[in-house]
Amino acid sequence: MSAIILFMAVIAVIIGWWLSQQRLTAKPWLEEGSIDHFPGTGAMTLPAAKIGLGVFLAVASSLFALFMSAYSMRMNMVDWRALPVPGLLWFNTGVLVVSSVALQWAYVAARRNNMDGVIVGLCAGGASAVTFLVGQLLAWQQLRAAGYFIASNPANSFFYMITAAHGLHLMGGLVALGRTTAKVWRGAEMPQVRLSVELCTIYWHFLLLVWLVLLGLLTGWTDEFVDICRRLLS
Amino acid sequence: MVDVPYDRIADVPPAEVPEVELYHPKSWWTQYVFSQDAKVIAIQYSLTATAIGLVALVLSWLMRLQLGFPGTFSFIDANQYLQFITMHGMIMVIYLLTALFLGGFGNYLIPLMVGARDMVFPYVNMLSYWVYLLAVLVLASTFFVPGGPTGAGWTLYPPQAILSGTPGQDWGIILMLTSLILFIIGFTMGGLNYVVTVLQARTRGMTLMRMPLTVWGIFTATVMALLAFPALFVASVMMLFDRLLGTSFFMPALVEMGQQLKYGGGSPILFQHLFWFFGHPEVYIVALPAFGIVSDLISTHARKNIFGYRMMVWAIVAIGALSFIVWAHHMYVSGMHPTFGFFFATTTLIIAIPTAIKVYNWVLTLWRGDIHLTVPMLFALGFIITFVNGGLTGLFLGNVVVDVPLSDTMFVVAHFHMVMGVAPIMVVLGAIYHWYPKVTGRMLDDWMGKFHFWVTFLGAYLIFFPMHYLGLQGVPRRYHDLGEAAFITPSVHTLNAFITVVALIVGFAQMVFLFNLVWSYFKGRPSGGNPWRATTLEWQTPETPPGHGNWGKELPVVYRWAYDYSVPGAKEDFIPQNQPPATRAVQGAAT
Numbered sequence: 148m149s150a151i152i153l154f155m156a157v158i159a160v161i162i163g164w165w166l167s168q169q170r171l172t173a174k175p176w177l178e179e180g181s182i183d184h185f186p187g188t189g190a191m192t193l194p195a196a197k198i199g200l201g202v203f204l205a206v207a208s209s210l211f212a213l214f215m216s217a218y219s220m221r222m223n224m225v226d227w228r229a230l231p232v233p234g235l236l237w238f239n240t241g242v243l244v245v246s247s248v249a250l251q252w253a254y255v256a257a258r259r260n261n262m263d264g265v266i267v268g269l270c271a272g273g274a275s276a277v278t279f280l281v282g283q284l285l286a287w288q289q290l291r292a293a294g295y296f297i298a299s300n301p302a303n304s305f306f307y308m309i310t311a312a313h314g315l316h317l318m319g320g321l322v323a324l325g326r327t328t329a330k331v332w333r334g335a336e337m338p339q340v341r342l343s344v345e346l347c348t349i350y351w352h353f354l355l356l357v358w359l360v361l362l363g364l365l366t367g368w369t370d371e372f373v374d375i376c377r378r379l380l381s
Numbered sequence: 382m383v384d385v386p387y388d389r390i391a392d393v394p395p396a397e398v399p400e401v402e403l404y405h406p407k408s409w410w411t412q413y414v415f416s417q418d419a420k421v422i423a424i425q426y427s428l429t430a431t432a433i434g435l436v437a438l439v440l441s442w443l444m445r446l447q448l449g450f451p452g453t454f455s456f457i458d459a460n461q462y463l464q465f466i467t468m469h470g471m472i473m474v475i476y477l478l479t480a481l482f483l484g485g486f487g488n489y490l491i492p493l494m495v496g497a498r499d500m501v502f503p504y505v506n507m508l509s510y511w512v513y514l515l516a517v518l519v520l521a522s523t524f525f526v527p528g529g530p531t532g533a534g535w536t537l538y539p540p541q542a543i544l545s546g547t548p549g550q551d552w553g554i555i556l557m558l559t560s561l562i563l564f565i566i567g568f569t570m571g572g573l574n575y576v577v578t579v580l581q582a583r584t585r586g587m588t589l590m591r592m593p594l595t596v597w598g599i600f601t602a603t604v605m606a607l608l609a610f611p612a613l614f615v616a617s618v619m620m621l622f623d624r625l626l627g628t629s630f631f632m633p634a635l636v637e638m639g640q641q642l643k644y645g646g647g648s649p650i651l652f653q654h655l656f657w658f659f660g661h662p663e664v665y666i667v668a669l670p671a672f673g674i675v676s677d678l679i680s681t682h683a684r685k686n687i688f689g690y691r692m693m694v695w696a697i698v699a700i701g702a703l704s705f706i707v708w709a710h711h712m713y714v715s716g717m718h719p720t721f722g723f724f725f726a727t728t729t730l731i732i733a734i735p736t737a738i739k740v741y742n743w744v745l746t747l748w749r750g751d752i753h754l755t756v757p758m759l760f761a762l763g764f765i766i767t768f769v770n771g772g773l774t775g776l777f778l779g780n781v782v783v784d785v786p787l788s789d790t791m792f793v794v795a796h797f798h799m800v801m802g803v804a805p806i807m808v809v810l811g812a813i814y815h816w817y818p819k820v821t822g823r824m825l826d827d828w829m830g831k832f833h834f835w836v837t838f839l840g841a842y843l844i845f846f847p848m849h850y851l852g853l854q855g856v857p858r859r860y861h862d863l864g865e866a867a868f869i870t871p872s873v874h875t876l877n878a879f880i881t882v883v884a885l886i887v888g889f890a891q892m893v894f895l896f897n898l899v900w901s902y903f904k905g906r907p908s909g910g911n912p913w914r915a916t917t918l919e920w921q922t923p924e925t926p927p928g929h930g931n932w933g934k935e936l937p938v939v940y941r942w943a944y945d946y947s948v949p950g951a952k953e954d955f956i957p958q959n960q961p962p963a964t965r966a967v968q969g970a971a972t
Binding site: 203 | 577
């Protein structure tokens, strides 16, 4: 359970830092009247959707951290046989990086009021994300063809389950991206589009980061790192 | 003491919060059924949770009939008994208490108490309810599928949960896991709303430290639930894989009826870790809203400010954080390393400190208060006593050496029913008596309310106190029939019969409560806008019940904390949060 405990510690630090800005030592029973003397203690001024996305990312991170915890606990059992990582995954990773870069492009274009750039970025980002998903399906197919079925070993089961969870999150993102693209298509003004593009970009970067961590886990790269951490702790 | 005119320049200008675009319903369907108004969604959540909760109540009667009079009711066989305990537990903990506190009270109270027009994502909020309803329907459907609902116990421990010896192995367990997954998806949608509304949609002047403790409790519980429910989600998905696809996440190598099963190498303990990583925070997900609500009930009905407001807030946050590092105290008998047992016993004892602080502060709020023994107050007092009792037995069970012999006995059943069954339900009932006038504009009948309280309160004690004794005798939980054993004395059977009779009476009292809810809706005494003379914003709405958008043209502005009761020098014994400080009493100015 170390992955999830580590994640919870990070969340606790973030929440603790935020709470420390909120004057939790105030004596509200003495502070009748205006709050203008204490700027920053009112409601957040960020758009609700942006805060909502932030909270959702915390929930999704918790989910993946738990998958990772389960993975690291299960892999210590004797029946674990690591499966060969299909070379296709490296190509897919590259495509996901391209997707993230394309959305960053769209976001920068949105900030510069360049609607054409936004359209190019969104379409390229969406197309490469779909390519990534297709690539993942092909990787599954290759593994199946090579005899690595979901139930034949826990390493396989985790591989299929975790890549599916990541893929489903990306598909959810594609729905949001599709709605944003449709908004642009219908000729929405830039201020209405900017926030949507920004949120998609944040989510894409998040999913790229999650994917890189998962890839490290599934290919066994993180094992050495975890070993070093364990030695430091014990 | 003299009155000096308040300095108007330092006053807060009228609301400058940008108006949100409210969704306006266009037809009966979108106003009452597919509504995006948090108040309607709250009522939908509450009614659905109550309906499925009634099913769980009936299941508890059936279990009690079997335990009290074994052999008399031939239609309850051992399999059914296991199915009843499983469904009773799961429904009560997740589909009733969690949904009612967060989906019901959260939806109704958060926007009103922080001075918002609605939740920030009304459409997602509506979706949240419909996914919850779907989860409830999937759960209820297991009563009608071949093989019936799962009988794995509410903790669904593998490997037995998906083996053929357990009732409901065909469909019951699959639908149960599906329903849990749906519930978590629905809850996440709602939870995002509750958190972001508190963060972003508080009205002008409503600092975090001016929020009523109800909002603090629900807010913190929601944050915890958002982080903890994924653990149940992961566990459910993995078990579903084990059951449907033949993977071996949790399933060790097994021989069943002389046949080697396809599973091998999995770890049942892994499931226990995941389950309790959700399961222990879940206790506080139910308890923290109850803590918050009961603080407000006590303060309002004792006409006194809450004692140690700051400490109450810190305690809520501390409990929320600590509850994530105590989970393995549910697993002392799983064969864990003694050092782990020591660690988790220590954290368990530490979490008792902020909890005890809260109890002291409630008692000190009552101290020399102007206590009105209204029905909500009775339930709040009932909660404190019950919670202290349940908490004390928690100290027993939190220690490894005491827990091991008591594990899986009726003592555990008595403990958790006291602390997270009866105590939160007391708050739920008190809160319904308290806020019903705001929801409907009518008071609940007082006589029926008092009858309901006394039967429920005394009955709960008569049911669960003797259970501790049964547990100390060694009477195991989850047994369909106790059979013949030396430690099962005749007094055990007498007590069991007694408990059953009381349980049926307490159940009857809940029917009186339901009747009261319906009767008062039509015939109750009109309540006016603020019958309890309370300070918090929800009682200051221009209309009762609050209209669409909650507030009239302008959002309220908050000038003070939520507990200005019996302020010296004030005209009335309460000052609403949105009342500007027109005059200010200055201590010692005359001297």
